[in-house]
Amino acid sequence: MVAFTLDGRPVSAPEGELLVHAAARHGTFIPTLCHDDKLDPYGGCRMCVVDVEGAPRPLPACATRVAEGMVVSTNGPITEFQRTLTEMLLSEHLNASPGGRPNELIDLANELGADAPLMLPDAKRAEYDDRNKLMGYDPDACILCARCVRYTQEVMQCSALSLEGRGGHARIVPTWELSWLDTECELCGGCLSVCPTGAIYEKFEEGTSRPERQLEQVRTTCTFCGVGCQIDLNLDPQTKHIVKVTSKDEYLPNEGNLCVKGRFAFNFVHHPDRLEEPLVRGDDGELHPTTWEHALETAATGLQKVIAEHGSQAVGFLSSARLTNEENYLIQKLARTGVGTNSVHSCEST
């Protein structure tokens, strides 16, 4: 542990801890934009600068490690610097909310009382249109913090995105300006999840877009693979339809990361092909909609007839990993106590 001074208070932290984390543990919030705990220290946007006694200039807290005897100030003249920096970013920020994702820059501006004095004449950047149906990118909302690019390089370790152009022309593009569908990109949407301004966003079906903060969130476990990622289903409060899936860094085991299926493959839930009524096969050989009473009676009669003619052992149950533990428990109980067979298994038992 090392001892240092934070805004006049004597405090301590493990040696080598980043200043931004040490300050947070002591209750001092230092604003960041380009920083992400999943990624290596970067120090690009300078929003987290603090005054350190003896340093020739302010230092970024997200890339500076605590040291013995350090005297750090986060609330003096430095706040004025942060306000100016926010105003500079705002002066190029033409579109605050292309896809309804939260915008940390606007939050910060409100907190610091920052307002763009003017829009830079060359703020408008070339649009980037992509034929994929999952993710959009609006360069006019992008602050070029490169969190997305660094996520692809450091977490996914792929080369899906890159920073292209200079100055007023700079923007993020899929590698070689190909479509997201044609690069190494696996469409995991990790770039989108780390973007602080919502410049990369979920493309919605026509007319379903809503600000994320107006959506209802229900935490659950993903239905696809055996990792068991923790996700938040984001529902439109009116229709109760899932409109997007998000996750959070503090969720185990996935720590906020998702794959293409977990993040984007939720539309099947509301698909028109979903079965809405019980079906029973008629004498014409076709399946016909019917009532629950009739379907259950037909099912029970069908099973009981086989049991009567061939014994319980002639009935098999194939259950599914799609189902919860509780449902699987009831199904094996149904096989064993309702029919009288131990023949309950599934295709997932390999």
Place this chain on the structure above:
Amino acid sequence: MLALRIKEAVRKGATLVVADPRKIWLTKLAKRHLQLRPGTDVWLLNAMMHTILEEGLQDDEYIRETTDDFEVVREIVTRYPPEEAEKVTGVPAEDIRATAREYARERHAGIFYTLGITEHACGVDNIWSLSNLVLMTGHLGYESTGLNALRGQNNVQGLNDSGANPSYLPGYQPVDDPETRRKFAEAWGVEVPERPGYRLDQMISGLHDGRIKALYLIGENPAQTEPNARHVEEGLEGLDFLMSQDIFLNDSTRRYADVVLPASSFAEKDGTFTNTERRISRVRAAAPLPGKAKVDREIVILMAKALGANWPEYPDAESVWNELADLSPNWYGIRYDRIEENGMQWPCTDLDHPGTPYLHAPRPALPTGRGRFFPVEFQPPIEEPDSEYPFVLTTGRTLYHYNSANMTMREPGVTDKQQAPFFEIHAEDAGALGIADREVARLVSRRGALEAEAHYSERVYPGLVWMALHFADQKVNWLTHDVGDPLIGTPEYKVSAVRVEPR
């Protein structure tokens, strides 16, 4: 998602070795790729053990203190020298040796395997071989080590834990044990059948020999997911009664089901899933059910009533969970109020137990407290390539789809990336057959034939073709054979002989 952890470890300096017949993405980060021929795992693993024993890299103390029957394995692996292994597996002897040394010398060495190990007629042998390797080096019972099965589906672990298994009642309590049956009979108020149940493969063969006359499918589609699928379809057609409980119609139910009950997706119900690390996490209802569909719990309860079973009331998922946990010692300590935030890992035997992140600490979790070596001799795959069917076909899944793809083929964003049936073939093979890249070609086996785009790929080597099981129109399981592992019946999806021909 799991690959992210592997990527992170490699970035921090871990050594990664990939053993896979295909050059999968992770081979880019790997120090070495052991591109073995499908079905030759036992040769590779026995040769690694050969090297370890030859060079004295085994953990003698662990072997002595915590294992039995080591000598039989020592004796067998002497007959598996790396040079001979090279001829069978195609992996250079020096690569086998180097991997054996690295694995044995690194204390935090873990093995992560999936269906490439299990989906063979020798699947159990493969597991035993891996287990021998782990026991020999003492890589068990502490963090970042062990033998780790990566579950492909959200609740495979939980399905078996919950007793949807012909051999086990909930909590892996053997159904052939009279004491166990008595315990459940007391709790349920009805006798538990004594006669052993059929496994999946036995049910499927039972469709043809008359042992099975009725099937109750819950979220299953055997006409696509089981090997030799045309044969499975014929079996379904011959049933006296077929019923299904599902969210969509599928190829097993559309034509053959007598009754289909509309069920719930994960977003519409409460409960728990258990992930690959035995972590039990909450599932929560968020969206309304479509039309008259019901949650699966309710449907099963209604069926039990219709069949005259005398069950208690289950007002919610938690009441079902509590019955399961009350009856299953290793789950007893996990209750909903403890897993509202992050999930917990079983075994968890009482309400103060913190859960168990890794097993077999400090000793193997067997009644004797000792791990057992199993001698394993190589058995070749059931179907080897010949002049008529010269290619080895191996099957798998892709990132973009999920099994029979009844869900993911309905996702426009995902199908943009991958929709049309395809198989991977080496350019050299395709060129020799006059098949252009992305041209539709035929795959033919002794069971059937299909047509799919031939994708030139560096992932496979000449002589090997690969196809995913996701395509309902062109099912790869029309081609696979249905002779599985003699002990547990797992099909050999990973090796079939096929020929490739232009359309």
